[in-house]
Amino acid sequence: MTSVATTDLVRGGRSTRTTIALKLTMAVSGLVFVLWVLAHMYGNLKAFAGHDAFDEYAGHLRTMGQPIFPHAGALWIIRAILVVAIVAHVTSAVILWRRAEGARTTRYQVKKNKHSSLSSRTMRWGGLALLLFIAWHLINFSAPRVNVTGGSTADPYDLVVDSFSTWWLTLVYLVAMLALGMHIRHGFWSACQTLGWTSTTRARHRAKSAGIFLAVLIAGGFSLVPIFVLAGVITK
Amino acid sequence: MTLTLKIWRQADAAAEGRLHTYQLDEVSPDMSFLEMLDVLNEQLNAAGEEPVAFDSDCREGICGMCSLMINGEAHGPEVTTTCQLHMRSFADGDTITIEPWRAAPFPVLKDLVVDRSAFDRIIQSGGYISVNTGAAPDAHAIPVPKQNADRAFDMATCIGCGACVAACPNGSASLFVGAKVTHLGELPQGQAERDHRVVNMVAQHDHEGFGGCTNIGECAAACPKEIPLDVISQLNRDLRAAMRHGH
Ligand code: SF4
Ligand code: FES
Numbered sequence: 001m002t003s004v005a006t007t008d009l010v011r012g013g014r015s016t017r018t019t020i021a022l023k024l025t026m027a028v029s030g031l032v033f034v035l036w037v038l039a040h041m042y043g044n045l046k047a048f049a050g051h052d053a054f055d056e057y058a059g060h061l062r063t064m065g066q067p068i069f070p071h072a073g074a075l076w077i078i079r080a081i082l083v084v085a086i087v088a089h090v091t092s093a094v095i096l097w098r099r100a101e102g103a104r105t106t107r108y109q110v111k112k113n114k115h116s117s118l119s120s121r122t123m124r125w126g127g128l129a130l131l132l133f134i135a136w137h138l139i140n141f142s143a144p145r146v147n148v149t150g151g152s153t154a155d156p157y158d159l160v161v162d163s164f165s166t167w168w169l170t171l172v173y174l175v176a177m178l179a180l181g182m183h184i185r186h187g188f189w190s191a192c193q194t195l196g197w198t199s200t201t202r203a204r205h206r207a208k209s210a211g212i213f214l215a216v217l218i219a220g221g222f223s224l225v226p227i228f229v230l231a232g233v234i235t236k
Numbered sequence: 237m238t239l240t241l242k243i244w245r246q247a248d249a250a251a252e253g254r255l256h257t258y259q260l261d262e263v264s265p266d267m268s269f270l271e272m273l274d275v276l277n278e279q280l281n282a283a284g285e286e287p288v289a290f291d292s293d294c295r296e297g298i299c300g301m302c303s304l305m306i307n308g309e310a311h312g313p314e315v316t317t318t319c320q321l322h323m324r325s326f327a328d329g330d331t332i333t334i335e336p337w338r339a340a341p342f343p344v345l346k347d348l349v350v351d352r353s354a355f356d357r358i359i360q361s362g363g364y365i366s367v368n369t370g371a372a373p374d375a376h377a378i379p380v381p382k383q384n385a386d387r388a389f390d391m392a393t394c395i396g397c398g399a400c401v402a403a404c405p406n407g408s409a410s411l412f413v414g415a416k417v418t419h420l421g422e423l424p425q426g427q428a429e430r431d432h433r434v435v436n437m438v439a440q441h442d443h444e445g446f447g448g449c450t451n452i453g454e455c456a457a458a459c460p461k462e463i464p465l466d467v468i469s470q471l472n473r474d475l476r477a478a479m480r481h482g483h
Pocket of ligand 1: 393394395396397398399400401411412415455458459460461462463
């Protein structure tokens with residue numbers, strides 16, 4: 001992986017060792033996340049059904065798949081898949097990012113963007129921001145759990161209400177959902193393109209529309225609970 | 237028209253370059269962009285200065301030699317090559333910044349001239365079909381459905397200018413490679429080497445130091461031949477097929 005012009009021809013190239021293989025890794029792991037956030041978003045909306053429904057759902061996550069799997073077994077499998085996916089996604093992204101930096105070592109004095117979306121040009125920094133957000137989000141709601149109001153963290157529903165009653169924390173989450181929406185908007189269509197599903201103009205437009213639809217659905221769906229908690233509709 | 241030109245000057249590959257500012261009067265709107273630079277060079281010659289080095293050959297939009305990043309746009313503001321761009325696309329009093337293509341695999345040789353032999357090596361590694369030479373076969377000996385022939389032809393219009401690389405924030409040549417892979421992959425003659433072609437061309441692309449594609453789309457917007465983003469999907473698809481076939 002050199003960044004200087006060469007004169008030699010590559011012999012014995014392997015498809016699995018190309019930049020496209022890295023992109024395929026990003027596409028597949030990215031689609032795993034899309035499925036995951038869809039399910040996660042659906043679960044969050046249970047907050048509208050009240051305290052008991054939400055906590056029951058949190059409990060169901062642990063008992064699902066039983067008795068084929070042990071207690072929380074299915075949940076651990078999902079967690080393992082997500083960890084593998086995030087490691088693959090981030091590792092490929094870092095390699096490709098470094099390559100891109102190496103491919104343009106001298107910047108233009110003047111450069112216009114004629115066609116590209118803001119989402120497409122902010123995938124890397126936006127992705128990094130999402131990574132930080134995910135870390136905080138896990139600390140906030142999974143382990144060790146943090147209640148910024150100083151209250152108890154024992155009850156999932158109460159923790160949600162306490163967290164989003166805090167205006168600045170709600171703001172952090174809403175900004176993160178904007179970043180997530182942008183990431184999905186470009187990421188979804190880009191994954192379709194990488195998988196080779198958009199080889200016609202029509203298919204490309206469809207994939208782009210689907211990306212926008214998913215972005216609005218997911219970012220919007222996630223934003224509902226924080227907004228309605230802050231507005232005092234969802235209460236303890 | 238009177239123009240202020242800011243042009244990248246660099247004595248040779250090893251030298252440090254920088255933008256120089258020139259004033260140019262009496263530019264006709266009917267001049268092509270390269271004719272405008274010719275006029276500048278005549279004046280520089282007359283003044284005993286080194287003329288600005290830039291690439292050109294056919295000057296009719298078919299060879300792909302001309303390049304130039306013009307005010308931050310590859311081949312300037314129109315969907316055409318720099319040689320087919322005319323000064324009527326600019327206004328009197330404009331300042332025009334002219335830079336070479338910027339990509340590590342396209343090192344600057346002098347001023348605005350870059351070495352694009354990386355593209356030659358990508359073609360050498362798979363952008364061909366192998367046939368026995370001899371008498372030309374009848375044109376209709378191998379039937380090609382019109383749809384495929386049309387698509388192959390459209391993608392074959394890629395002139396290898398490198399604007400896609402120049403415009404891409406990742407410095408990727410995926411549009412170029414995609415155009416070649418799609419062009420040959422649409423034709424019966426291109427099938428025998430299809431898997432090897434895509435793997436070898438992409439491997440060479442990566443080896444030259446081009447970046448990976450993130451489907452941003454600046455390439456297709458800059459392409460003077462309007463090669464669409466579809467070809468990058470086709471490229472990825474062909475690579476995935478090669479992967480399945482164990483290449
Ligand atoms: S794809 Fe378009 S921009 Fe790229 S080399 Fe071919 S003609 Fe030039
Ligand atoms: S000089 Fe041949 S395409 Fe411009």
